[in-house]
Structures are given as C-alpha cells and as structure tokens.
Amino acid sequence: MQCPLPEPQLRLLRGQLEAIVLQSNEVQTEQSLLQKLGLHLTSAPSDPQLALFQRHFIVQHLLYQLQLQWAEQQFAWLEIGLAKVQLHTYQAQQPTEYDQGRAGYYLDWQHFYQMSSATLEQQLDDFWRYVQRPAEADPLSLQQACQVLQLSWPCSLLQLKRQYRSLALQYHPDRGGDGEQFLQVRQAYQRLRTEFR
Structure with a gap:
C-alpha cells in the first residue's frame, strides 16, 4: 500500500526527523517529535484518537526507516520505545523480536489504512487491561x-x-x-x- 502523504512531503518529514534526532543526545518523546515536526494531516479523520494514531503511525514509520538505514550503514542504533526515542552509538546490535515485530507493523502502510475508530478503541482497551x-x-x-x-x-x-x-x-x-x-x-x-x- 502507498503512503498517505506525497513522496516529497514524506522525504521532507524524514529529513526533519533525522535532523531532530541527530541534534539531541537526550531521550526524545514521541509527543515532542510530533510538535517539532508540526505534522498535521490534511485529510485527518474526525475521531481525535484515530487522527492521533495516524500521526503516530507516520512518525513510527519514519523512525523505523531511519533505524534500518543507520544499522545498515553501521552509523548508529536508534532505540525506539513505546513513546520515546534515543540515539546510541553503533554497536552491531540486533533488534529484539519485539522490536522487529513493531518495525514490521509500522513499515507496512496497510496497517495505517486498516485502522478504524472501533478497532483502535478495542486495541486501547486490550492494552490498558494488559498494563x-x-x-x-x-x-x-x-x-x-x-x-x-x-x-x-x-x-x-x-x-x-x-x-x-x-x-x-x-x-x-x-x-x-x-x-x-x-x-x-x-x-x-x-x-x-x-x-x-
């Protein structure tokens, strides 16, 4: 499936995200990354949680692209947590099975398009029951x-x-x-x- 953003806009966002992550040695929260990027979707759904999910998905997609690129280049290791991101020096690290699963999810645009308000609500219910x-x-x-x-x-x-x-x-x-x-x-x-x- 195709990205919901035009390719030039996606490349620009990726470049901005790369600059933000490289300029800070501190842990970045996803919320701060979203604010710094100023990511707003022109065709955002009316459900605010679904709109937030879509913005979250795009940022996660770009972060996992950077993680793969930097690991292949042996440049750095980008640790991507549930709501925070941190850059580490490169040390031939292998992503955990959990991290590989998350990367696979966020690198596939099909998951972006399949999410509905009802599915998101159920996933959030399941998550909070778990934690x-x-x-x-x-x-x-x-x-x-x-x-x-x-x-x-x-x-x-x-x-x-x-x-x-x-x-x-x-x-x-x-x-x-x-x-x-x-x-x-x-x-x-x-x-x-x-x-x-």
Whole structure:
C-alpha cells in the first residue's frame, strides 16, 4: 500500500526527523517529535484518537526507516520505545523480536489504512487491561468512577465515550498530561463500561 502523504512531503518529514534526532543526545518523546515536526494531516479523520494514531503511525514509520538505514550503514542504533526515542552509538546490535515485530507493523502502510475508530478503541482497551496494575484490589465504585469522569449517573454510552476521550486526550502523558490522572480516567471508564454490558 502507498503512503498517505506525497513522496516529497514524506522525504521532507524524514529529513526533519533525522535532523531532530541527530541534534539531541537526550531521550526524545514521541509527543515532542510530533510538535517539532508540526505534522498535521490534511485529510485527518474526525475521531481525535484515530487522527492521533495516524500521526503516530507516520512518525513510527519514519523512525523505523531511519533505524534500518543507520544499522545498515553501521552509523548508529536508534532505540525506539513505546513513546520515546534515543540515539546510541553503533554497536552491531540486533533488534529484539519485539522490536522487529513493531518495525514490521509500522513499515507496512496497510496497517495505517486498516485502522478504524472501533478497532483502535478495542486495541486501547486490550492494552490498558494488559498494563493495569494488579495491586489495585479495590475497584472503583460507580460513584467514584462518575466523579473521576465528571459525569452524572445515569448517562448514555455515547456520553461516557465522549467524556472519556476528552479527558484521555487532556491527561495523556504523550501530550504533556498527568500519567496518574490518565490512569484514573482509564480505570473509571472501564468501570462504567461494565454498566453497559
């Protein structure tokens, strides 16, 4: 599948990204890279989470292209984490199986086009279920969950989803928000979702 951006624009973004990464020896967050690149899609979807995913996908695609190029040239090793990137001196490193899987995903434009709002929501649900802390033996009560999400009960599933998206975007750590507050919002959302099953 083809890139969603014209080739000249993609080359320009890649050059800008390369310059940003090479000019800093510090860890770069994906959010800071997105801000420095000023990446905005002209045909972005109306769902803000899907639009954020598309921007994220393009940056990850370019980062993995740079990682492959620099490894082949034995120039440097670009460590690409979930939300951060760091440049290291080259040392004949082999990417882990996990990293190879992520590279394969982000280097294939088919994954960009196949993502829908519903699929993204399910993947985010699965991810947060996976990373949720097991130490939390006390689930939130209905009232506590409503307070966290600033909702009155009863509410509709549509109201719940809209409020969750709004607060998740506000508190998301990649957007400069509070990680603890983001987790609370996520847990409250999951608690209230159980009321609609």
